[in-house]
Amino acid sequence: MSQTVELIYEGKSYTYPIKEGTENEKAIDISKLRDETGLITMDVGYKNTGSTYSSITFLDGEQGILRYRGYDIEELAEKATFLEVSYLLIFGDLPTQSQLSHFEEQIKAHSLPPEGIVKMLDHIPSEAHPMGVVAALVSALTAFYPKSWDLSVNKDEIMPTIYRLIGMMPVLAAMCYKNSMKAPKIMPNPKYDYCSNFLNMMFSTPGILYTPYPVVAQALDKLLILHADHEQNCSTSTVRTVGSSQAGLYSCISAGISALWGKSHGGANQEVIEMLEQIKADGGNVAKYVEMAKDKNNSFRLMGFGHRVYKNFDPRAKIIKKAADEVLGKLGISDPTLEIAKKLEEIALKDEYFISRKLFPNVDFYSGIIYRALGIPVEMFTLMFAIGRLPGWIAQWKEMIEQKQAIVRPRQIYIGPKQRAFVPLAERK
Numbered sequence: 001m002s003q004t005v006e007l008i009y010e011g012k013s014y015t016y017p018i019k020e021g022t023e024n025e026k027a028i029d030i031s032k033l034r035d036e037t038g039l040i041t042m043d044v045g046y047k048n049t050g051s052t053y054s055s056i057t058f059l060d061g062e063q064g065i066l067r068y069r070g071y072d073i074e075e076l077a078e079k080a081t082f083l084e085v086s087y088l089l090i091f092g093d094l095p096t097q098s099q100l101s102h103f104e105e106q107i108k109a110h111s112l113p114p115e116g117i118v119k120m121l122d123h124i125p126s127e128a129h130p131m132g133v134v135a136a137l138v139s140a141l142t143a144f145y146p147k148s149w150d151l152s153v154n155k156d157e158i159m160p161t162i163y164r165l166i167g168m169m170p171v172l173a174a175m176c177y178k179n180s181m182k183a184p185k186i187m188p189n190p191k192y193d194y195c196s197n198f199l200n201m202m203f204s205t206p207g208i209l210y211t212p213y214p215v216v217a218q219a220l221d222k223l224l225i226l227h228a229d230h231e232q233n234c235s236t237s238t239v240r241t242v243g244s245s246q247a248g249l250y251s252c253i254s255a256g257i258s259a260l261w262g263k264s265h266g267g268a269n270q271e272v273i274e275m276l277e278q279i280k281a282d283g284g285n286v287a288k289y290v291e292m293a294k295d296k297n298n299s300f301r302l303m304g305f306g307h308r309v310y311k312n313f314d315p316r317a318k319i320i321k322k323a324a325d326e327v328l329g330k331l332g333i334s335d336p337t338l339e340i341a342k343k344l345e346e347i348a349l350k351d352e353y354f355i356s357r358k359l360f361p362n363v364d365f366y367s368g369i370i371y372r373a374l375g376i377p378v379e380m381f382t383l384m385f386a387i388g389r390l391p392g393w394i395a396q397w398k399e400m401i402e403q404k405q406a407i408v409r410p411r412q413i414y415i416g417p418k419q420r421a422f423v424p425l426a427e428r429k
């Protein structure tokens with residue numbers, strides 16, 4: 001017998017069903033609330049509101065659990081590759097060898113952006129932030145693949161669009177970097193695996209081939225896995241919202257990139273490194289910055305700390321912190337900002353302000369330290385997050401389309417002026 005809740009309103013009783021997921025999460029299904037009572041719910045920022053039923057990612061913020069399609073993030077980060085995890089997220093199961101080989105081959109075959117897109121970069125200022133540039137270029141792909149605009153009709157265009165997005169994103173990212181350096185672009189090289197190819201396009205120059213070290217490519221692959229999906233976060237909800245209007249997939253992903261750019265979301269990884277550098281330049285006075293973060297009159301926040309859902313350690317932060325030690329050790333790099341980050345974490349986690357608000361390091365707190373050790377410039381950090389999150393966005397969009405979800409259209413409570421008569425211009429004071 002499924003549970004219900006009773007609402008008593010204006011002397012009348014209303015009953016609403018409790019829906020329960022496979023991990024015992026429960027929600028009140030209020031889909032009939034307004035029709036029956038005239039009421040809506042109000043939950044600014046949707047802190048207590050579910051937007052969909054999904055089989056892709058499960059996270060338990062209290063326990064610090066994260067699973068993609070039932071597999072623990074710790075196992076996937078240790079034992080799988082990013083493209084294997086991308087396949088898992090998009091299609092629901094780990095691929096067989098032949099499925100993975102076909103997926104990898106198709107991505108390689110669809111990774112060269114149209115010449116018109118590459119030429120657009122020649123007109124983009126070198127100092128432009130890569131997130132804004134790639135959001136624009138991904139949206140512009142619709143112009144070169146017009147059938148992709150209506151995938152509800154052109155269903156045979158869905159997979160080529162998915163292959164192009166996963167194949168082209170790292171190419172566009174590397175080309176953005178070359179554009180910022182006013183350096184010649186390097187084309188993808190099919191002999192490399194996904195991450196080595198990205199590193200090659202980033203750091204090779206004509207005539208001088210960059211030899212990707214396995215430890216660097218493996219560290220990057222792990223970071224991409226850790227960022228691949230995170231249920232209904234801000235940018236994923238954006239992708240689903242845009243997709244719910246039947247907009248094309250390139251437009252949805254472009255919107256997701258733009259949402260991720262914000263410093264409260266994916267933009268935090270760049271802010272963390274800039275914060276750590278500021279603390280280093282200020283003599284490493286960590287306690288001073290912890291106090292600033294606690295001061296309500298100070299806009300300073302401990303970037304990379306806190307999370308809407310995790311009220312325990314973000315499991316990804318634990319894995320990245322361990323990987324940072326490993327990668328820097330193997331590369332023989334000593335980065336003082338890593339020590340500052342550890343000190344910041346140590347002090348904050350003993351401080352009542354952070355303890356009472358359950359503020360822990362999140363995925364962005366240590367990731368920038370590894371990106372920097374791999375030679376990736378800080379302006380590219382959030383774009384690395386976008387490359388990682390792309391298969392998750394695609395999987396969530398695909399699920400929403402398959403669920404035939406109605407267009408997203410929340411309600412509101414109006415608090416503006418009541419009806420008033422128009423005042424002619426000449427009479428306004």
Ligand code: SDX
Nearest residue numbers: 230233264265266268293301302303304305306307308357
């Ligand atoms: C990501 O949703 C996802 O899954 C996102 C993500 C993903 O994979 O997609 O995990 C990726 O976006 C991680 C978060 C990256 N952002 C940051 O690191 C920016 C710093 N963090 C904060 O801005 C904040 O913690 C958020 C935005 C992450 C969460 O904000 P909430 O849930 O709206 O919480 P809140 O702002 O209401 O904070 C609750 C309290 C407040 O204090 P009080 O008003 O109760 O006194 O905690 C305080 C906040 O002032 N607080 C912080 C803080 N984060 C929250 N105080 C100092 N430093 C911080 N970082």
